[in-house]
Amino acid sequence: MGEGESSASLYFLQAGWACRFATTRGGKRQIAAIMLPGDACNLDALAFDRIGNGVQMLTSGRILAIPLPEAREMRACNPQMALAFSWLAFLEISIMAQWTMRRGLPARDRLLHFMCEASHRLDHGADAELRGNRSLEVPMTQEWLADVLGLTNVHVNRTVVQLRSEGVLASNTRRIVVPDVDVLRRSVAFDPAYLHPKEARATSFRSVFS
Amino acid sequence: MGEGESSASLYFLQAGWACRFATTRGGKRQIAAIMLPGDACNLDALAFDRIGNGVQMLTSGRILAIPLPEAREMRACNPQMALAFSWLAFLEISIMAQWTMRRGLPARDRLLHFMCEASHRLDHGADAELRGNRSLEVPMTQEWLADVLGLTNVHVNRTVVQLRSEGVLASNTRRIVVPDVDVLRRSVAFDPAYLHPKEARATSFRSVFS
DNA sequence: CGTTCATTTGAATCTTCTCAAACCGCGTGG
DNA sequence: CCACGCGGTTTGAGAAGATTCAAATGAACG
Structure with missing residues (x-):
């Protein structure tokens, strides 16, 4: 799904990772959101004819189109x-506010904060397989991660190397791995309240779309 | 309205400027959104019990509480x-995506982009008095503006001084002034599409809440 | 094996921050 | 009327964080 196009369906991600992105005037890709199992990919299609962002899979996955x-x-x-639709929209707003905030952190904290968010979201997401895992695999190259965090790939790399030496991260090609999520969570201040983990993700909803 | 509290009403701004903010662990204030006439202040109260952000007026104004x-x-x-509520929510999402993007720009562009956004939103907002003005008054100290843009007040000041020398801005204490919005808009790349100016702001809606 | 994509490293540069101090306008109380 | 305090703006100097450009290394895949 390209930027500025209009979409004919609403897409729900049931398995895999995906992202929403925009391309800036300078030709750089800016990732506006990542989607995990249970998330909607283009909710805004409900309201606007033309979609502002492109959507792209980061892994193979399963999509439900309505x-x-x-x-x-x-x-x-x-x-x-x-209600369920609007709940999802408000959750997106809440998450995006944190993404803006995160941009104010130094590179190291920015990266760790993102990892924490991912791990919490997987814990409460639709894919039961992924819940409560001790480790976390982020299926992104450092270059994609750079576009998520608003850093250069070079600087992300330096940061990854550093965190690897601290034992917080591991990484092979195309994947960043958090061997122990507990260690990760201790290494950065992260308050998951903004993910509203407790409030029922419209339970009836999950059973329909996930 | 403080952070983390729950609010008893939904607030619509009918006149004046307001903002939504959070306080970071480091004690710094991060402004997550500014509200202009016609905007909702705490839409998320519809979905969540506890509100993530505090809300504060930047000027005197008029508020409608429901x-x-x-x-x-x-x-x-x-x-x-x-429909109107959810349209507002999606507009917020669209705007916040741009706020994230803006954080990737250098200070000068960041500031100008924000000014452009403000001028366009006023043009399409609820307060007819403010529409189509040649000039724009932003009722914020440089310190508040810094919190909006994610810069230090010192750096905002240097940027303001620079832009003033270029004739794009003027400023007296407590106010940043854009003498000529056309000049402003020519001085930075800004595409207002994300504000969805054309799509009816749920016309029936405006008559009710504005 | 060669090609392509991703990661890594170095060196120079730029942007922004921090800390610190001076300054200005304005209102208040002496 | 003046002195003072206060919040906001301005300026300087040094340091930190991130970027750029360029090149080397490594991994995967046909």
């Missing part, structure tokens, strides 16, 4: 569904 | 209203 008219129908006729 | 139960009632019983 034709837009059908999705709008669901929203209009089923109040539970409408 | 008790939460009543707002939820409106959403549930009036499909038009529900």
Whole structure:
């Protein structure tokens, strides 16, 4: 799905990692959000004709597509569904506020904060396989990670090398690995409240879309 | 309204400037959004019990408060209203994505981009008085602006001084002034598409809340 | 094996921050 | 009327963090 296009369906990610991105005037790719199992890829299609962001898979995965008219129908006729949609939208807002905040942190904290977010989101996400894991695999090259964090790939690399020497990270090509999530979480200040982990992710909802 | 509190009402800004902010662990204030006439201040109260951000006025103004139960009632019983709420939420998402992106720009562009956003939003906002003005008054100290842009007040100042010497800005104490918005818009790459200016801001909506 | 993509390293440079001090405008109380 | 304090702006100098450009190394895949 390219930037500025209009999409015919609403997409829900059921397995795998994906991201939403924009390309700046300077030709640089800016990743605006990452999607994990259970997340919607292009909720805004419900409201706007033209989508601001492109969407791309980071891994192989499974996607559920709901034709837009059908999705709008669901929203209009089923109040539970409408609530679930808007709950997802507000969660996105909450997460994006943190992404803005994160941009103010130094590179090391920025990277660790992102890893923490990912691990918490997987813990509460739709893919039961991924919940409560001791370790975390982030299926991104350092270059993609740089676009997520708003850093250069070079600087991300220096930071990764550093964190590896501290034992917080491991990495092979195309993957950043957190061997022990507990160690990660102790190494940076992270308050998962903004992910609203406790509040039911509209339970009826998960059973439908995940 | 403080951070982490729960709010009893939904607040709509009818006149004046306000902002949503969070305080970081380091005690620094991070402004997550600014609200202009016609904007909702705490839409997320519709979904979450505890609000992540504090809300504060930047100027005197006028606020419309709708008790939460009543707002939820409106959403549930009036499909038009529900659509309007969610349209506002998606607009917020779109704007916040740009705020993240903006953090990747150098200070000068960051500042100008923000000014452009403000001028466009005022042009399409609820306060008719403010529409189509040749000049723009941003009622913020450089220190607040720094918190918006994620810069230090010192660096904002240097940037302001520079832009003033170029004739793009003027400023007296407590106010940044753009004498000529056209000059501003020519001085930085800015695409207002993300503000979805064309799409009706749920017209029925504006008449109710503005 | 050669090609391509990703990671790593170095050196120079740039942007922004920090700390510190001076300055200015404005209102308050002496 | 003046002295003072306060919040906001301005300036300087040094340091930290991140970028750029360039090149070397490594891993995977046909």
